[in-house]
Amino acid sequence: MTMLGFYLALIDQPNDKEKFTEIYKTYRILMYKTAMSITHNEALANETVQDCLFKIARIIADFPAVRTKKAKALVIIMVRNKALDNLKVEHIDKIEPIDEQEPVSDDIIGKILSDIGYNRLVQEILSLDVIYRDVLTLKLIYEYSIDEICSWLNISENTAKSRIYRGRKMLRERLGGFYNEK
Numbered sequence: 124m125t126m127l128g129f130y131l132a133l134i135d136q137p138n139d140k141e142k143f144t145e146i147y148k149t150y151r152i153l154m155y156k157t158a159m160s161i162t163h164n165e166a167l168a169n170e171t172v173q174d175c176l177f178k179i180a181r182i183i184a185d186f187p188a189v190r191t192k193k194a195k196a197l198v199i200i201m202v203r204n205k206a207l208d209n210l211k212v213e214h215i216d217k218i219e220p221i222d223e224q225e226p227v228s229d230d231i232i233g234k235i236l237s238d239i240g241y242n243r244l245v246q247e248i249l250s251l252d253v254i255y256r257d258v259l260t261l262k263l264i265y266e267y268s269i270d271e272i273c274s275w276l277n278i279s280e281n282t283a284k285s286r287i288y289r290g291r292k293m294l295r296e297r298l299g300g301f302y303n304e305k
Contacts, residue, residue, distance in 0.1 A: 126173070126176075127144065127147050130143060130147065130176055130177065130180040131143065131144070131180075133177075133180045133181065134180055134183055136184070139183045139184055142183055142186065142189060143179065143180055143183050145189045145190075146179060146183075146186070146189050146194070146198075147176065149189055149190065150194075150195070150198045151172065151176075153195075153198065153199070154171075154172045154175060154176075154198060154199075154202045155168055155169070155172050157199055157202045157203060157206070158171035158172055158202050158205075158206045161203060161206035161207060161210065162206050162209065162210060167206070167209050167210070168206070170209060171202060171205045171206045171209050172202065174205050174209075175198070175201045175202050175205050178201065178275070178277075179198075179201075182274065182275070185271070187265075193265050196260060196261075196264075196265065197261070197265070197275065200257045200260065200261065200275070200276065201275055201276065203253060203257065204257060204276045204277065204278075205277065207253075208277060243298070244263070244294070244298070245264060247294055247297050247298060248260055248263065248264065248290075248294065250297075251290055251293060251294075254286055255286055255289060255290030255293060256290070257276060257286075258272055258276070258283055258286040258287050258290060259286075259287065259290040259291070259294070261275070261276075262287055269283050269284065269287075
């Protein structure tokens with residue numbers, strides 16, 4: 124049985140099997156290159172890709188349309204986070220611990236969006252450290268729920284909320300400290 128056959132055996136619906144096959148063919152090489160760029164280890168990169176494909180197979184019904192920016196971003200973010208997790212397990216890299224914080228109001232982000240525009244917000248999100256960039260991209264740009272973000276990135280709800288809080292705080296500082304929460 125091929126690896127694709129293994130993943131397809133996990134999926135019940137024929138249309139979901141087609142969708143997964145398209146994801147596999149479209150993003151498999153990108154996933155591997157992304158994992159290799161982080162792990163610099165062929166075995167760890169392969170393990171990362173396999174773990175992500177397994178997760179995608181489990182959530183295929185909820186996965187976005189295949190050939191979209193949203194799907195590509197989600198695939199890259201999932202692979203990057205899984206590669207970092209695998210490095211952490213291997214004790215090659217240390218991940219900064221995240222503590223809990225109070226949530227930042229969506230009103231602040233709304234004010235920023237209306238005043239300076241969506242493109243500037245996206246530029247600022249993309250300039251953040253990867254742990255904040257990933258959750259903010261999924262939350263603010265693609266409008267995924269906290270539960271979806273936690274599932275896809277394999278992080279706890281508190282970690283997701285903390286990263287969103289810190290990332291929003293950094294955005295508020297970068298985009299103008301004059302936005303005061305009430």
